[in-house]
Amino acid sequence: MLGLNKQDTRLLLLVVILTMAAPFILNPFPEGSAMAQFNAGYPDLMQRFVIFGIFAIGFNILFGLTGYLSFGHAAFLGIGSYAAMWMFKVLGMNVLPALALSVIMSGIFAVFIGYISLRRSGIYFSILTLAFAMMSYSLAYSVLATDMDGPDKQGLLQKGLTGGETGLQLTLQDPRILGQQTTAEGNIPVPSLFGLEMRSAAELNVGDWVFTFSAGYYFAAFVMLLSFYLSIRIFRSPFGLVLKSIKSNQQRLNYTGMNPKPYMLAAFVISGMYAGLAGGLMASMDPLAGPERMFWTASGEVVLMTILGGVGTLIGPVLGAGAIKYMENILSKINSDILHTWFAFLPDGLEDFVVAIIYPFIGKGWHLTLGIIFMLVVIFLPGGLVQGGQKIAGMFRGKKAADEKADGKTTPAE
Amino acid sequence: MDAIILQILNGLDKGSAYALIALGLTLIFGTLGVVNFAHGALFMIGAFCAVTFSRLLSVSHEVAVPGEVDFLGNPMMRDVPYIYDILGEATGAAVIDWAVPLSILFAIPVMIGIGFAMERGLIKHFYKRPHADQILVTFGLAIVLQEVIKYFYGANPIPTPAPSAFTGSFDFGALLGFDPGSIIYPYWRLVYFGFAALIIGAVFAFLQFTTFGMVVRAGMADRETVGLLGINIDKRFTIMFGIAAAVAGLAGVMYTPINSPNYHMGMDFLVLSFVVVVVGGMGSLPGAVAAGFLLGVLESFASMPVVLDTLPGINQIIIYLVAIIILLTRPRGLMGRKGVMED
Numbered sequence: 001m002l003g004l005n006k007q008d009t010r011l012l013l014l015v016v017i018l019t020m021a022a023p024f025i026l027n028p029f030p031e032g033s034a035m036a037q038f039n040a041g042y043p044d045l046m047q048r049f050v051i052f053g054i055f056a057i058g059f060n061i062l063f064g065l066t067g068y069l070s071f072g073h074a075a076f077l078g079i080g081s082y083a084a085m086w087m088f089k090v091l092g093m094n095v096l097p098a099l100a101l102s103v104i105m106s107g108i109f110a111v112f113i114g115y116i117s118l119r120r121s122g123i124y125f126s127i128l129t130l131a132f133a134m135m136s137y138s139l140a141y142s143v144l145a146t147d148m149d150g151p152d153k154q155g156l157l158q159k160g161l162t163g164g165e166t167g168l169q170l171t172l173q174d175p176r177i178l179g180q181q182t183t184a185e186g187n188i189p190v191p192s193l194f195g196l197e198m199r200s201a202a203e204l205n206v207g208d209w210v211f212t213f214s215a216g217y218y219f220a221a222f223v224m225l226l227s228f229y230l231s232i233r234i235f236r237s238p239f240g241l242v243l244k245s246i247k248s249n250q251q252r253l254n255y256t257g258m259n260p261k262p263y264m265l266a267a268f269v270i271s272g273m274y275a276g277l278a279g280g281l282m283a284s285m286d287p288l289a290g291p292e293r294m295f296w297t298a299s300g301e302v303v304l305m306t307i308l309g310g311v312g313t314l315i316g317p318v319l320g321a322g323a324i325k326y327m328e329n330i331l332s333k334i335n336s337d338i339l340h341t342w343f344a345f346l347p348d349g350l351e352d353f354v355v356a357i358i359y360p361f362i363g364k365g366w367h368l369t370l371g372i373i374f375m376l377v378v379i380f381l382p383g384g385l386v387q388g389g390q391k392i393a394g395m396f397r398g399k400k401a402a403d404e405k406a407d408g409k410t411t412p413a414e
Numbered sequence: 415m416d417a418i419i420l421q422i423l424n425g426l427d428k429g430s431a432y433a434l435i436a437l438g439l440t441l442i443f444g445t446l447g448v449v450n451f452a453h454g455a456l457f458m459i460g461a462f463c464a465v466t467f468s469r470l471l472s473v474s475h476e477v478a479v480p481g482e483v484d485f486l487g488n489p490m491m492r493d494v495p496y497i498y499d500i501l502g503e504a505t506g507a508a509v510i511d512w513a514v515p516l517s518i519l520f521a522i523p524v525m526i527g528i529g530f531a532m533e534r535g536l537i538k539h540f541y542k543r544p545h546a547d548q549i550l551v552t553f554g555l556a557i558v559l560q561e562v563i564k565y566f567y568g569a570n571p572i573p574t575p576a577p578s579a580f581t582g583s584f585d586f587g588a589l590l591g592f593d594p595g596s597i598i599y600p601y602w603r604l605v606y607f608g609f610a611a612l613i614i615g616a617v618f619a620f621l622q623f624t625t626f627g628m629v630v631r632a633g634m635a636d637r638e639t640v641g642l643l644g645i646n647i648d649k650r651f652t653i654m655f656g657i658a659a660a661v662a663g664l665a666g667v668m669y670t671p672i673n674s675p676n677y678h679m680g681m682d683f684l685v686l687s688f689v690v691v692v693v694g695g696m697g698s699l700p701g702a703v704a705a706g707f708l709l710g711v712l713e714s715f716a717s718m719p720v721v722l723d724t725l726p727g728i729n730q731i732i733i734y735l736v737a738i739i740i741l742l743t744r745p746r747g748l749m750g751r752k753g754v755m756e757d
Contacts, residue, residue, distance in 0.1 A: 067546070069546050069549070116738065116742065119742065120741055120745060122545065123449060123545060123549070123692065123696065124692060124741055124745070126549070127688060127689060127692045127737065127741070128737075128738060128741055130685065130688075130689075131689060131734035131735075131737045131738050132734070132738070134685070134731075134734050135730075135731040135734045135735065138727065138730030138731050138734075139727060139730070139731065141730070142726070142727045142730055143726050143727030143730075146726065296685055297681075300553065303550070303553075307550055360565050365561060365564075365565055367557060367560075367561045368557075368558060368561035368562065368565070370557065371554050371555070371556075371557030371558035371560075371561060372554075372558055374550075374553075374554040374557070375551055375554035375555060375558065378547060378550045378551040378554060379536075379539070379551060382547065
């Protein structure tokens, strides 16, 4: 179906079903129960799942296929966000032109950065991409945020191209030539898809359960499915095979008379455009763009997601993005009071002891848990969660069945 | 002229920190062939060694002050550090005042211990794995170390003052014949620079003039042959890892009065130190040191008001810009050897 083989079609259908039913799946606990805080089915978080999923899918096309580890991919995320914001400011609040400009702008930057960075490989490539991303961050933070209108004017560029530390925000004075400048109530309009507001949502009450269906989530999920489908096609295409051969043996590829450079640049640009798309979606869901989106920690985050889920696999990056965002939002909310209520059945001294042991790993310390899990994954499961899942499945089905799976070839990244 | 000298001096202390971290990174890379993303965390742990040590010194107990009562009629209580009881009040106060330099003695064994534990416990298993895996696992370790420090010491910077003898500033202007007050430089930064020069010199001397250093250099050049000669090169490389950790830690200890330590200082320095190492050339010790000072001084020049007026924001990006230019024109960095990390 759609030019995919049977297995990939199954995978795609599975992902379609999972994303479409996410408001149900992620809300397994009734409202008001003690477990309700583990519900991840609220629009804000679900949107982040799919948006970072797109980001990670794109990163995986570069890192998973070619093995080039970019440590500055967040630059494209930031560029995409800024481009979308400018579209909202100048043209109107429709998300489609905003996303189009995000992808185009990040693509242009990716051609430039990729052309220069790809002249080196290994750690030099990582450092070059890092340097470009940090330069973008610093410029967005300082120079590009200076008043370019002049002191007497109050125009669009009053806070520069990027708005600096506070970030780029929408104002009532923005022209928005194709859309309305202000709503009927005199507020700043919200991003929408031909009138369907991104933050509008419908609620469904079933017994004690409350399910929220957000327009923004379904739009982002649709974009994510499209990008996922595209990434499957790239993985299975001759182009994808060339990229894989770059990873396994670039020299041999040279001997066959093929010049890997254009292929690598194409992979870099595609991957940068994915990041720009994710950035544009972030701005569409919450119209604000700040320079911290380009900081190297943001680049590190997508590396973590991809590795955690399984680098070089199709579904891995999406899983990794979901796992990290879930931890960031849910694990970080648990505090010591909640822990005490959980372990209240234990004798007092033991309860305090158990809580004291667990406490450093939750709440504000969730990064510690993330770091430990990440290290364990790198050490024992170079193929990430996907490999872990395959190993467990293999145990049930016997070894042979698992080894025969097409995605079982999760070679560690180089 | 005086402005230029001032900028050079200003660049030296940051350059010293870059050089020390980059030196350790290069030692680890040159000996073990491992790209250590947790090296910034070692710098940070060194800084927190100083914090811990000065806190240990100030552990105190309450003593009643004779002849004084508070408004309820209870005897007035005063905190007296235990060290006063051991060494007497004058010596004790001096020791607490000198806590940061004295922390060096505390930090060396701690850092070497941490280095050994890291190498034997984790890095050892990654020699045969690709460089990307080494980067990733040490990146994870850096996050873990950072969060552990954050858990125990909180997220706020902890002021750790230099000894009061070094609190003032030195007037270079008067010394060099310019107007007095034109080149003012804090004493502690001078100390830091001198300390960095000393450590760097010691590491180079150690590698150059001792038998141990000779074996290590031979191992860096050709590990296999040295191993075939019946020398346990792994053990020596482990020791070098400990030394590199100690260098990073000491850089951190002495940096505390310049910048109050916080849990993410390691990462802030690491990113720049990696740029320094790459600019200097992977695997080249002199390159790392030279690039460290060079970039430190360049950064300080770029923050001069004259430069900022013509090229706004250049101080933020100068290091990265230089890195990009050098990597494109000299692919192996300033002093890199052929065939290092090019696969």
